[in-house]
Amino acid sequence: MTRDLDGRTALVTGAASGIGEAIARLFAEAGARVLAVDKDPVPANLGTAAQLQIDVSAVEAAQRIADCALAKLGGLDILVNNAGVCLPGTAETQSDESWELTMAVNVTAPFRITRACLPLLKRSSQPRIINIGSLMSDFGGPGLCAYGTSKHAIAGLTKAMAADLGPFGITANFIQPGAIRSAITRPFLEDAEFRRYWEEKAPLGRIGDPEDVAEAALFLASEGARFVSGAGIRVCGGAMARF
DSSP: OTTTTTTOEEEEESTTSHHHHHHHHHHHHTTOEEEEEESSOOOGGGOOSEEEEOOTTSTTHHHHHHHHHHHHHSSOSEEEEOOOOOOOBOTTTOOHHHHHHHHIIIIIHHHHHHHHHHHHHTTOSSOEEEEEOOGGGSSOOTTBHHHHHHHHHHHHHHHHHHHHHGGGTOEEEEEEEOSBOSTTTHHHHTSHHHHHHHHHHSTTOSOBOHHHHHHHHHHHHSGGGTTOOSOEEEESTTGGGOO
C-alpha cells in the first residue's frame, strides 16, 4: 500500500501535529497530493503539496478551505476532518466558553467543511470522508463533558453523512482512537496513573502512536475500503475488548 493513493488528492485538517500530521505525511508518502490545514504553521518536511493556515472554527473557514483545495489541488478525493480540541470540564464545571469552542471546532467545523467540499467530492471517482472521533463516542469519561459529547456527535454526523451521501458514491467513516500520544493527550499522559491505566487496559500493553491512526485512515482512503461506510474503526490496542 506504499503508493496506494497515487494520483489522488486529500485535505487534512489539524495537520500541524499529532494524528493530523501523521495522516498528512502518510498520505503524501502513499502518493497523494495533500492540502494540510491548521491554525498553526504546518511542518515544512511533511511532503504535502500545499498548506493553509486558518482557524477551522471561523465562519468563513469552510469555504476558504474548499476554495484552496480547488485552487491548489484541482479537486478533492479524500477529506479528513481531524482538527479538534479537548477542554476538561464536568457537567457542573464546564464553562459556556469551553463548551461552545469545543462544539465549534469538533462538530460544527467538520460539518461546514464537508458541506463546502461536497461539490468537489461529488466529482471524484473515489470520494472519501474520514472523521476523527474517539473511543469517547462509546462511553462517558469523567471530566470530559464537552469533549465526550462532541465525539458522540461526530459518530452520529458521520453515519448521517454515509446515509445521505452514499447515492453519490461517497463513503463516510470515523476513526475512534484510544489513548494516543499527541498534543491533546500530553497533559493527561504526564499523569502516571492515567498512563498506567490505559497501558494496562489495552491488551497490546501500550499507548498508541499517531502513526497507528494514520494507517487506519490510509485503509479507509484506499480502494480496499470502497464498501465500508458509516463505520467506526477503533484504534485503541484492544482497550474496548475487556472491562
